[in-house]
Amino acid sequence: MALPNKVTNIVVAGLGGQGVLTASDIIAGVAFARGLDVKKSEVHGMSQRGGSVASDVRFGGQVFSPMVPPGEADFLVLLDQDQLEPNRAALAPDGVLLHPGMLDPVTAANQRSRNVALAGMLSAWLDFGEREWIDAIRASLPARHHESNIQVFKAGRAAGQKIRNGGNS
Amino acid sequence: MNRPTRQLLSGDEAVALAARDAGVALGTGYPGTPSTEILETFDALGGRAQWAPNEKVALEVAIGVAFAGARAIATMKHVGLNVAADPLFTVAYTGVRGALIVVTADDPGMASSQNEQDNRHFAAAAGVPMLEPSDSQEAYDFTLSAIEISERWGVPVLLRLTTRVCHSKTIVQPRQSALEAPAPAFERNIKARVMIPAYARPAHRRLRAKLAEIAAWNQTSGPWRRIDGNPALGIITSGISFVHAREAAPEASVLKLGMTYPLPMETIRQFAAGIERPMVIEEGDPYLAEAIRAAGITVEAKPEMFRFGELDVARVRRILAGDTTPEAPPAPGTPPNLCQGCPHRIVFAALKELDCIVSGDIGCYSLGVLPPFEAMDTLVCMGAAIGVGLGLRHALPAADARRVVSVIGDSTFVHSGITGLVEMIYNPPATGHLLLILDNGTTAMTGLQEHPGTGRTLDHERTGKVVFEDLARTLGVQRVHVVDPTLNPAAFRDLVKECLDSGQLSVIVARRNCLLAAGKIKEYERCDGPAE
Ligand SMILES: Cc1ncc(C[n+]2csc(CCOP(=O)(O)OP(=O)(O)O)c2C)c(N)n1
Ligand code: SF4
Numbered sequence: 022m023a024l025p026n027k028v029t030n031i032v033v034a035g036l037g038g039q040g041v042l043t044a045s046d047i048i049a050g051v052a053f054a055r056g057l058d059v060k061k062s063e064v065h066g067m068s069q070r071g072g073s074v075a076s077d078v079r080f081g082g083q084v085f086s087p088m089v090p091p092g093e094a095d096f097l098v099l100l101d102q103d104q105l106e107p108n109r110a111a112l113a114p115d116g117v118l119l120h121p122g123m124l125d126p127v128t129a130a131n132q133r134s135r136n137v138a139l140a141g142m143l144s145a146w147l148d149f150g151e152r153e154w155i156d157a158i159r160a161s162l163p164a165r166h167h168e169s170n171i172q173v174f175k176a177g178r179a180a181g182q183k184i185r186n187g188g189n190s
Numbered sequence: 191m192n193r194p195t196r197q198l199l200s201g202d203e204a205v206a207l208a209a210r211d212a213g214v215a216l217g218t219g220y221p222g223t224p225s226t227e228i229l230e231t232f233d234a235l236g237g238r239a240q241w242a243p244n245e246k247v248a249l250e251v252a253i254g255v256a257f258a259g260a261r262a263i264a265t266m267k268h269v270g271l272n273v274a275a276d277p278l279f280t281v282a283y284t285g286v287r288g289a290l291i292v293v294t295a296d297d298p299g300m301a302s303s304q305n306e307q308d309n310r311h312f313a314a315a316a317g318v319p320m321l322e323p324s325d326s327q328e329a330y331d332f333t334l335s336a337i338e339i340s341e342r343w344g345v346p347v348l349l350r351l352t353t354r355v356c357h358s359k360t361i362v363q364p365r366q367s368a369l370e371a372p373a374p375a376f377e378r379n380i381k382a383r384v385m386i387p388a389y390a391r392p393a394h395r396r397l398r399a400k401l402a403e404i405a406a407w408n409q410t411s412g413p414w415r416r417i418d419g420n421p422a423l424g425i426i427t428s429g430i431s432f433v434h435a436r437e438a439a440p441e442a443s444v445l446k447l448g449m450t451y452p453l454p455m456e457t458i459r460q461f462a463a464g465i466e467r468p469m470v471i472e473e474g475d476p477y478l479a480e481a482i483r484a485a486g487i488t489v490e491a492k493p494e495m496f497r498f499g500e501l502d503v504a505r506v507r508r509i510l511a512g513d514t515t516p517e518a519p520p521a522p523g524t525p526p527n528l529c530q531g532c533p534h535r536i537v538f539a540a541l542k543e544l545d546c547i548v549s550g551d552i553g554c555y556s557l558g559v560l561p562p563f564e565a566m567d568t569l570v571c572m573g574a575a576i577g578v579g580l581g582l583r584h585a586l587p588a589a590d591a592r593r594v595v596s597v598i599g600d601s602t603f604v605h606s607g608i609t610g611l612v613e614m615i616y617n618p619p620a621t622g623h624l625l626l627i628l629d630n631g632t633t634a635m636t637g638l639q640e641h642p643g644t645g646r647t648l649d650h651e652r653t654g655k656v657v658f659e660d661l662a663r664t665l666g667v668q669r670v671h672v673v674d675p676t677l678n679p680a681a682f683r684d685l686v687k688e689c690l691d692s693g694q695l696s697v698i699v700a701r702r703n704c705l706l707a708a709g710k711i712k713e714y715e716r717c718d719g720p721a722e
Contacts, residue, residue, distance in 0.1 A: 036524060049359060053198045060325075061198075062358035064301040070557065073523025085437035087325075087358035087430075090503040107523040 028081035030089040031143070033136075034108040035100030037071050040136030043161060044098065045076035047140050050157035051149045052080035062087035073107055096146065098139050119143055124180055134173040141177025145185050151178070199362045201355040204326040205263075205293060206231035207364060208333035213371025215260035215288070216240070218248040220605065221636040222267030223302040224356035225295035229265055230639075233649055241639060241648050244572075244605040245270035249277045249292065256286035256346075257383065260374040261337060268296040268309045269571065273606070279316045281346050283393035284383050285400075288372060289340035291333065292318070295351045298473045299500035304552065304571065306498075308474035313348050313451035314481075317397050319404050320348040320451040321413065322429040326360040332448065334369060335413060341372075343400045350450075352473065354430045354500065405452035413448025414457060423510070424465030426458060426482065426489060427472060431501055435471045438506040450478065455485045462487050471509060473501045528557045533702035534628055536675040537597070538563035540683035544690070546595045547586075549579030551607075553599035554634045554704070572602050576610025576625060583619035591621040592690055598625065601633035601641040604656060614695060615665050622693040624686065627658050630704040631711050638707045650710075652718045662697040669696040676702050 031048055035041045042063060049061040063076035077089040094111040099120040112118060119142050121129045128138045137158065144154050158174060159167055199207065205228050209217060217232045217239040219225065233239035242248035245266040255262035266274060271294045278292065294312070297303040313320035321336050323329040329351065336347040381389045408414070423442040425435045432446045445461040447453070462468040462482075469490040470479040479491035492509045495517070501509075505517075528535050538558035541548055542565040550556060550566035551574060559566040568578050579596030586594065598607045607627075614623055633639040640646045645655025662670045669689060675682040682700070689696035703711050 037526065049198060053361070058361065059198060060358055060360045062354060064353060064357065070526035070529055070554070071524065072526030075523075085433040086503050087354060087360065087433070088502050090437075103524070107521040110518075110521060 028079055028084055029147070030094045030113075031078045031096045031098065032075055032089055032094045032108060032111045033078070033098045033100070033139075034073070034075040034104045035136070036104065037074050039074075039100045039132070041074045041076050041100060044100070044136035044140045045078050046161045047137070047154070047157045048078045048143065049080070050160050051147075051153050052078070054153060054157060055149065057081060058084045060084045060087035073104060075104075075108055075111075096143055098143055100135050100139060117146060119181075123184060124177060128173060128176045128180070131173070134170060137170045138173045138177035141174035142181035142184075144174070144178045145181025151175075154178075193364065193366075195363055197362050197364065198359050199326045199330075200227065200357055200359050201323065201326045201329040201351055202227035202295075202357070203231045204329035204362050205333050205349065205351070206235060206237070207362070208330045209263050209291075210235040210237050211365060212261060212289075212334055212337050212369040214263050214291075214337075215371070215374065216252065216255045217263045217265065218242050218251050219265035219293075220245045220248055220270055221601075221633050221639045222270050222295070223636055224297060224353045225265045225267050225270075225293060225351070226636050226639065227356070228263075228293060229648065232263075239648050241641060243642050245274040246277060249274040249281075252290055252292075253277060253281050253286070256288040256290035258374040258376060259287045259372055261289040261291075261371060263291040263293060265293040266295070267303065268294055268307055269303060269305065270294070271309055271312055272307075272571075275312070275316075278312070278318065278346070280385055280390075282317045283385055283390055283397055285344040285393075285396070286340065286346060287344065287377065288374065289337040290346040291336050291340060291349055292346055293349045293351065295353070295356050296474070297353050299353070301353050304569065306474065308477060309348075309350055310450060310477040311475070313350070317401055318346050318348045318451070319343075319401070319449060320350050321448055322350045322450050323355055323448075324429055324432045324446070325355065325358070326362045328448070329355060330362050330364060332413065334365070337369060339404070343404055345397070345400055345404070348451075350429070352430055401452050405454070408449045408452060408454040409456050412454050414454055415444075415446045415448070416461060417444040417446070419443040421464055422466045424461060424468045426461065426468065426470045426478065428478065429473065431471045431473050431506070434501050434503050434506045437503045439510055447478070453478075453481055455482075455487075458482055459485070459487050462489060469510070471501070471506055525560065526557065527560065528554065529705050531705050533630060533674075533676050533700070533704070534558060535563075536679045536682060537626065537628060537700055538565040540675070540679065540686055541565040541595060541597070543683060544687055545593060546686075546690075547582060547590065547593045549575045549582060549594060549596045551575035551598045551602050552635070553602055553628075554630075555597065555599055555628050556635075558597075566597070573598070573606025573610055575602075576607055576614060579625075580610075580614060580617065580619060580623060583621055583623055588621055591619060592693075594623070595686070595690070596623065596625045598627055599633075599635075600627060600629040600631070600643045600658070601639070603627050603658065604642050608661070611662065611665060611667075611697075615667065618695055622695055624689045624696045624698065626686070627697065627699045629658060629699050629701040630707070631701075632704050632707040634704045634707065638704070638710070646714060650714045658699050659697070662699075667697045668694040670699075671696070672699045672701055674702045675700045
């Protein structure tokens with residue numbers, strides 16, 4: 022998907038406190054480290070009280086607006102199943118929807134690391150290597166959370182690769 | 191200097207980095223989304239940053255720094271500039287020696303604000319040059335330019351950001367060499383700095399002369415950029431609208447303005463002259479379109495419906511297509527709510543139960559307006575809880591007047607509630623009044639900042655502390671109570687009732703730390719050691 026000059030559009034959505042911004046930081050970080058143009062945008066302010074939060078990440082050769090135009094998201098990554106309705110309009114007709122129900126039950130059950138698990142699932146569709154992702158995770162999280170999150174990331178990535186190959190989403 | 195050549199930064203972070211690179215001596219401001227992270231980042235980068243009680247005080251302190259010949263930056267959200275407007279309008283006359291940068295972070299679409307005022311009008315009204323960055327690189331570059339302009343002409347400069355510029359992360363290449371900071375010194379210049387009418391009259395003329403020079407400079411070497419594309423469509427734009435327009439119409443010609451007050455009107459005239467369809471694309475009020483038309487240049491402006499809310503690529507496409515069919519309302523998301531276990535919950539449950547008329551204010555506790563409480567009847571601006579509550583008491587029949595309660599947060603009380611409390615003492619309603627100060631030990635709404643009532647500085651070091659109950663007693667409030675409402679909600683409700691029934695002037699300080707802040711506060715207190 023990440024052809025050099027095509028802009029890849031990703032929307033990560035969830036509720037305040039679910040780690041939406043951390044997930045989008047990791048995604049933006051991996052594209053940034055590759056040397057691509059990257060823009061990431063979200064509206065925050067009152068998110069600590071559990072309201073809807075969405076974060077847009079766009080990368081490619083040259084990105085203009087930091088916001089993904091409606092109907093142009095290549096990927097909609099939901100950290101909370103209930104956030105589909107408010108964000109459905111973001112997704113392109115041929116866009117890919119990723120949600121916690123696609124994770125294995127053990128990984129999905131861990132609320133705190135769902136954000137990283139779904140970043141892992143998304144990684145199966147993007148042209149970055151596992152090393153690059155792991156570096157981005159290290160850059161976005163405090164050291165004491167590195168090992169556990171890398172494990173979760175790998176589980177999400179494996180689940181994503183299985184779906185891509187098997188096509189059973 | 192050896193530092194990363196390429197960074198992914200938010201606009202707020204980029205402003206802070208530039209301020210650090212320019213040796214800004216002091217950053218001051220009051221928290222307010224989306225401006226808050228500027229001072230927090232400036233502090234983290236080693237700059238001297240402090241929270242002021244409100245934006246007016248922040249700007250005044252910054253003016254003093256600039257009078258001393260050092261560089262100062264004052265940060266605030268758009269509505270903060272209303273509070274700071276008094277010093278702003280007159281510091282334009284006095285001018286400054288060191289750079290004075292005033293950052294206003296506007297919030298089109300009201301992601302977290304009570305209005306969507308367009309502060310570009312302030313630049314024109316006060317006669318203060320204004321720069322409008324489009325992304326983080328420009329936020330960095332324009333902060334440095336603002337400092338240079340401020341010092342070259344001895345004027346304050348307004349740096350106008352918007353939510354998307356503040357909070358979007360884009361790539362920044364910082365300069366490798368810093369701006370040399372001037373050495374502060376006091377220089378007496380009474381006629382320039384003391385604005386009695388006799389000195390202010392020539393000062394106003396000096397300001398207008400400087401603005402004429404700056405306009406001429408903007409014309410020849412200002413931070414505008416021209417993209418000569420297809421001459422069929424020419425877009426005149428600034429700020430975040432520029433990037434939306436580039437994406438919506440990649441083939442169009444574009445004149446992208448960097449300094450939007452004073453405007454480079456000849457540049458605009460020349461651009462428009464070569465274009466079949468010259469069109470202004472701007473967010474918020476038709477500020478550019480009106481100024482350009484007033485100069486006798488024919489340009490197309492957006493339809494009125496696009497005054498409201500943020501622009502994005504899709505809306506710019508609509509403007510270009512002249513599409514004024516109604517827009518689909520955004521799909522409703524999950525609204526925010528008071529955290530489970532938030533101490534504010536107990537307070538609003540009591541006010542609801544007592545059927546109070548609640549004159550409310552701004553903070554996390556504004557969420558008391560939503561179900562299940564629906565226990566807030568007015569909210570206007572910070573500090574208004576007290577004045578509006580008093581006004582209601584003055585005018586309502588006694589039976590209803592007795593139900594009126596003013597509710598204000600601790601940070602908001604310091605910001606602009608203290609003068610309201612003075613008014614309560616000075617012009618007491620016949621039925622008395624009750625002020626509830628919700629002291630949760632932090633500025634929760636904007637992400638847990640310190641304030642004078644916490645007794646800790648921006649970076650959580652111990653400092654002087656304003657004690658609300660002492661202040662209320664000193665001012666002569668008849669009944670002053672301090673309670674933790676969570677210990678016994680029924681007793682809290684009874685206390686509110688007792689105060690209302692007393693017909694006296696009462697202040698209840700409801701003191702219980704914000705749930706999200708409690709752990710951190712404990713840690714800061716442990717580091718501080720026992721209070722003396
Ligand atoms: C003039 C102005 N400045 C800043 C803001 C942003 N703001 C609104 S309320 C508030 C403070 C909230 O703190 P507090 O009163 O302690 O209530 P809490 O959120 O902790 O419940 C801030 C910073 C504003 N709305 N208006
Ligand atoms: S952040 Fe603090 S003050 Fe705000 S709702 Fe949560 S507990 Fe209450």
